[in-house]
Amino acid sequence: MTTIMVLGAGYAGLRVVKKLAHAKTDAHIVLVNQNEYHYESTQLHQVAAGTKEPADVVFDLRKSLPDSVELIIDKVVGIDQDNRKVSLEHHDPLSYDYLVNALGFESETFGIKGAEEYGWPLVDVDTALAARKKLEQTLARYQTSHDPLDLSIVVCGAGFTSIEYLGELVYRLPQLSKRLGFPMDQVKVDCIEASPKILPMFSKDLVDWAVDYLRKRGVNFHTSTPITEVRQDAVVSNDQEFKAHTIIWTTGVRGSHVIADSGYNQKRNRVVVRDDLSVEQHPEEFLVGDVSAVPDPQSGRLYPTTAQISMAQADTAAANVLARMRGQEPQRFTFRSLGTVCSLGPHDGVAEIDRMGTLKLKGKVVSVLKWIVNERSVLELADVRTMLESN
Structure with a gap:
């Protein structure tokens, strides 16, 4: 049986798993994550300031995953691309046929002393x-x-x-x-x-x-x-x-150190991927989220790593894994931002929404928009009950 392994249950990894499971493939889908829960990384600043509790920004993975998905709780320590194996801290190495690497981010210190x-x-x-x-x-x-x-x-x-x-x-x-x-x-x-x-x-x-x-x-x-x-x-x-x-x-982030530790050609633990999000010379492996570097075909600059683009990448990566399995041509990744919403506390913020032109918003209306964005994320990654429980 074909094994599809997904590393990391952040926005991208969890969405990939959901897409693959809903495709009703006969492949064995394995999700590896360090914790038994998914956390909304876009709300960590609220936990740090004390305006939200951890229970408000996490949900149980086992309760939200389809029964067909195997969940392994462990820390990834290395990836052997040539032999298609993933090394874990507490389990024996795992083999895969297809890999979606969504290991997420770490704090970037830029080598600054202290x-x-x-x-x-x-x-x-x-x-x-x-x-x-x-x-x-x-x-x-x-x-x-x-x-x-x-x-x-x-x-x-x-x-x-x-x-x-x-x-x-x-x-x-x-x-x-x-x-x-x-x-x-x-x-x-x-x-x-x-x-x-x-x-x-x-x-x-x-x-x-x-x-x-x-x-x-x-x-x-x-x-x-x-x-x-x-x-x-x-x-x-x-x-x-x-x-x-x-x-x-909070000066910035880089991808997981596992990328450099595993010998990838990387910068700040991000790998420049092909236009279908696969890794050069490894068409069976796809990188999404904070460990990937995706050039904008128009500007040539790398897209910023955001939850919005991570979830868009997840859709393409899941579709391309299925395409590879079926002997079909993978699709190119394309992205158009829907806009950006920045909160300034629970009741204010600024936003630019790209819909038939750019709509600029500021003040209290943005707090409602931010709530919609956050709850939509939970709904798409988990279910209605989880969304209601998070409020």
Whole structure:
């Protein structure tokens, strides 16, 4: 029997499995994932800020998978492409006929000294909870320490995750001030970004609105400020120091280290794939999500790795696995963004929607749109009951 193996149960991997199972192929479908649950990575910033609990952003894989899919809970440690085997931490190596690699992302430190030791990343449920615990414990400590650095927070990076985290943070800080007894007027929040602008995927008017929204709530932005070192109580940019006892690291992500460890031709653990999402010289293997690098045929630049594009890749990868099995020609991957939605706390945000032209939105209407996007994701990857239970 043909074995189709899918690595990772994020947006892309889980969608591939669902598509293959619904195709009613007689192949043996195996899903390998490190955890027994899927988590909504686009909502980790809310867990880190404390506006959502882990139960709000996870669901049980076994309950959501079709019975025909075998689920193996283990950590992938290596891929032998030539012999078509996957090595796991606690199981014997597994063989496959077709492989869909959707192993996901890790925090990117860019080799900056101290970033890994002293920055708190937001890459999974555990790291988001750890960042939340660090934030709350440090703020609470001010009552006895009276150290102003306990009320200082530095967010490294001004991309999508950073801005969404800042939105949740400034929304929750007044609540934490009342509960933990620290003076809100002495809280200091700095956001440090190497490039000259934040949220480069948005138009200037929406970026200006988002920046103004966060500045009015106490966020200090420092653009064109490359980070050169991170220390236990400071972020350094050449001759500048931004002192704080809470340092949130959201400068970017790279693909899973398993990619480099397994000898792929990669950059930042991302592999440039063929136009059908397969790997050069390995037509039986497809890479999707954060471990893949897909060139835009019009611009030549690589598409950004987002949940939206990951799910689109999943559809193509699943269709192409089936095509290969049936001796048919695979299809080319094509993508058109539906738009981008960035929340600024639970009740505000900015968005650009691509429907018959670009529709620009800002303010409270965006929070409704963000809710629809999140719930649609759960509905497509799990089922109606899971979607209702997550609210």
